[in-house]
Amino acid sequence: MRVALLAWDYPPAPSGLSTAAREIAESLAEGGADVTVFSLDRTGRERRGGVTVAGFALPPGGGLARLRRWGAAGHLAAPLAFRRAVLAAHARQPFDVAEATNWYAPGALLAGRRDLPLVTRSSTPAAFTRDAPETLRDRLDGWAADALERAQARGSAGLIANTAAHGAVIARAYGLSGRQPEAVIGLSLPPEITAAARGAAYPDATGPVRLLFVGRAEARKGFDALLGAVAILADAAERGAGPAFRLDLIGVPPEDLPGDLPEAARARIHARGRVPAEALAQAYGSSHAVLAPSRYESFGLVYQEALAYGRPVVACAEDASARAFVGAPDAGPLAREATGAALAEALRPLLADPALRGAYRSRALAASGRFTRAVLGRETLALYARAIAAARTRPKRRASAPQSR
Numbered sequence: 001m002r003v004a005l006l007a008w009d010y011p012p013a014p015s016g017l018s019t020a021a022r023e024i025a026e027s028l029a030e031g032g033a034d035v036t037v038f039s040l041d042r043t044g045r046e047r048r049g050g051v052t053v054a055g056f057a058l059p060p061g062g063g064l065a066r067l068r069r070w071g072a073a074g075h076l077a078a079p080l081a082f083r084r085a086v087l088a089a090h091a092r093q094p095f096d097v098a099e100a101t102n103w104y105a106p107g108a109l110l111a112g113r114r115d116l117p118l119v120t121r122s123s124t125p126a127a128f129t130r131d132a133p134e135t136l137r138d139r140l141d142g143w144a145a146d147a148l149e150r151a152q153a154r155g156s157a158g159l160i161a162n163t164a165a166h167g168a169v170i171a172r173a174y175g176l177s178g179r180q181p182e183a184v185i186g187l188s189l190p191p192e193i194t195a196a197a198r199g200a201a202y203p204d205a206t207g208p209v210r211l212l213f214v215g216r217a218e219a220r221k222g223f224d225a226l227l228g229a230v231a232i233l234a235d236a237a238e239r240g241a242g243p244a245f246r247l248d249l250i251g252v253p254p255e256d257l258p259g260d261l262p263e264a265a266r267a268r269i270h271a272r273g274r275v276p277a278e279a280l281a282q283a284y285g286s287s288h289a290v291l292a293p294s295r296y297e298s299f300g301l302v303y304q305e306a307l308a309y310g311r312p313v314v315a316c317a318e319d320a321s322a323r324a325f326v327g328a329p330d331a332g333p334l335a336r337e338a339t340g341a342a343l344a345e346a347l348r349p350l351l352a353d354p355a356l357r358g359a360y361r362s363r364a365l366a367a368s369g370r371f372t373r374a375v376l377g378r379e380t381l382a383l384y385a386r387a388i389a390a391a392r393t394r395p396k397r398r399a400s401a402p403q404s405r
Contacts, residue, residue: 001384002034002093004086004116006100006107008078009041010053014251014274016301017101017123023188023376024099024121025051031377036095038085040078040106056085071137072144075104079148083109090116097157097384102170105148111155117391119384120153121160121185122170124298129220150174158387160185160380162299165320169296181386185379186371189304192277194369197308200285202361205354208244208268212287212311214280214302215294217249217256222293222316227261228340229293229347234264243351247291248283250275284309288357289350295338297321307331307368312360314347329367332360 005028007021025035029050042055058065058081068077086098087110095116100107102122110118126145133139153159153174158181161167167184170176203210215221236242246268253273257266275283284290290306293316297303300321306313307325313332315322327334335346350357 001032001097001381002095003028003036003384004089004095004098005035005037006082006086006098007037007039008101008103008106010037010039012276013041014276014280017103019190019301020101020123020187022049023190023373024380025049027188027373027377028380029377030373031381033377033381036089038082038089040081054085054089056081072140075141075144075148076109078104078106079109082106086110086116097388099160099380099384100152102149102153102174104145105152108148108152108155111152114391114394117157117387118152118155119158119160119387120156122153122162122166122298124220124296125149125170125173127173128296129218131219156180156387157391158182158383160383162186163321163324165324166298181383181390183379183383185376185383187299187301187304188371188373188376189301189308191373193281193305194308196281197284197305197310197368200281200309202310202358203286203288205357208246209288209351210286211245211247211289211291212250212283213247213252213291214250214283214305215252215292217252220295222295222338222343223252225293225316225335225338225340225343226291227258227265229291229343230268230340231262231265232340232344233347233351234262234268237268238264242348245351246270248272248287250280250283284311287311289314289332289347289360291343291347292316292322292326293335293338293343294319294322300325304368304371307364310361310365310368312350312357312364314343314350316343325367325370329363330360331364331367 005025009018011018011022025037026049028035036052039055043057045054064077064081068074097117099119102120104126107118160183164184217223249271252271254271289312291314292302295318297319303325313326315326315334316338317334318338326332333346335342
């Protein structure tokens with residue numbers, strides 16, 4: 001099976017979408033598929049991990065690069081670029097199927113084709129990651145992004161969700177009919193992460209408790225709750241009423257810390273921004289616990305990474321993935337809600353008790369390794385086959401146009 005995988009970026013780019021794209025591509029290649037990744041973050045063509053990676057970054061000053069800077073209409077620039085690159089390669093040697101994320105709809109202009117069925121694998125919708133719009137331009141921009149995502153999902157020949165709860169959220173968000181072939185398929189971790197995790201000893205209990213957050217400084221990730229909890233616990237530590245701790249932030253640069261953050265909290269935070277894979281592995285290995293208080297995750301790769309390292313995870317019960325992957329195996333405490341007070345309450349016993357950290361570590365290790373490349377590749381190829389069959393039997397029609405809510 002020849003597969004075209006549309007990716008915003010690809011390793012070594014340090015993003016969750018990049019990591020997921022590589023796992024999907026290489027799991028398919030290991031399952032016997034011929035995979036070409038079309039990535040917007042580079043130029044040139046190379047073979048990596050049994051996969052062809054074709055970059056087509058928009059030339060600065062070109063028409064699509066200029067279009068991308070426009071509000072609302074600018075969201076068409078990337079789908080147009082993906083469509084042009086994929087169809088040019090498809091004309092030379094046809095693909096059997098294409099796959100794209102839902103996030104900002106890179107495959108929107110390929111949806112609905114019978115000769116090249118599109119499968120959408122849903123991550124978190126763009127609407128869940130934006131701040132509240134402040135201007136009419138912001139509202140129009142958000143409407144355009146959401147409309148393209150709905151058009152892509154509705155025109156897709158098949159749909160993949162990371163969890164059943166996530167699939168239900170996607171169906172409601174996009175108003176899906178339920179008639180497309182669907183599958184729930186979890187994502188695997190890169191082999192180098194699992195290998196590094198296996199060799200990582202747990203740090204001893206001397207000195208401050210070392211905490212780790214991996215993600216962006218956004219509300220969906222619970223970053224406001226995280227800073228609120230740090231402020232509460234740092235104040236207690238200053239008064240001698242709580243244990244000493246420090247917090248590394250991976251993915252958050254120093255400038256993303258608010259100016260009004262109390263000095264006691266700021267002194268305990270090291271905002272490191274984006275780091276290479278080796279530094280991320282070192283950060284996991286030196287941490288006593290991972291803080292991941294997301295309000296919503298489509299899957300939660302950070303949960304899986306933390307479990308692989310055997311690190312207790314302090315997460316939030318608002319997130320279905322946290323309840324399934326952290327709460328169910330009791331691999332860490334769940335804050336009842338994404339607030340500073342609730343997160344501090346969940347974290348406080350873990351800071352104070354090395355034996356409790358050890359018990360959570362044992363359960364985290366037992367819960368790790370649930371998702372593998374073999375399963376990811378096999379189940380994805382099975383869904384592709386169903387989507388191809390469905391596309392061939394449906395009547396020829398134009399892809400649905402974006403619709404307003």
